[in-house]
Amino acid sequence: MSLKTLATSPLSVITFVVLLLALYLRFSIKFDSAQPAQRLFNAEELALFNGTDEGLPILLGILGSVYDVTKGKSHYGSGGGYNHFAGRDASRAFVSGNFTGDGLTDSLRGLSSAEVKSVIDWRDFYSRTYKYVGKLVGRYYDSQGNPTKYLKGVEAKAARGAQLLEKQKTEEAKQPACNSRWSQGEGGEVWCEVGYPRLVQRPLEIAMTGKMSRRCACFEESQLGQTGLELYEGCDYHANRCKA
Ligand SMILES: *[C@@H]1O[C@H](CO)[C@@H](O)[C@H](O)[C@H]1NC(C)=O
């Protein structure tokens, strides 16, 4: 059958449409079944899966995504070192390390973009390592299971954090970092194979973390007059090794 008859014969057109429909259904069903099972939890329901009841899986929430961490029972189960993450969403504690009282919250209020990025990285870790089982209705998902404004805000902030981090990496690659070592007996030491060690501000650090930060970079003779370079205390102008 030529293309022309295919296009003009009504029967072929119908066959063609049916075929398209069948293909569409087949793939949409396939797509649906590839989606992870979606269960919606509220905080009270999630709390039951805290590892106390041996007959129940152990579940953990992060940014409102719920994962089954039963295979990590020795950590997440009763008495395990990460048990405080079980049966709740303690997103903030992944970066704050505060596992007491109000530290175990899903609020990321006031965290820097670098910290928020790090919580997103943790969620990526769980989605790679454990089985996704559903969503926690609350701060990150509404009662329909749709992402809230808060989640979108968090993801946008993390994206800015990631961008800044990338930019910082590129910028700093232009000026080689000092070698460094530290020992109990001798304290810290920095040195350059080529050039001279100087302390410099990391301007993007403020935007990312809200904190001032400096790093040690190696500068050649011709660059030493640049503004913003600070000599290590007690170190000679032309020393290539300094106590830090
Ligand atoms: C932990 O889970 C058990 C049942 O699985 C439940 O009875 C208990 O109340 C939960 N603990 C908390 C603090 O929610």
Ligand SMILES: *[C@@H]1O[C@H](CO)[C@@H](O)[C@H](O)[C@H]1NC(C)=O
């Ligand atoms: C942990 O968080 C709680 C509540 O926000 C706070 O009172 C406490 O000082 C924090 N602990 C540490 C070690 O930061």
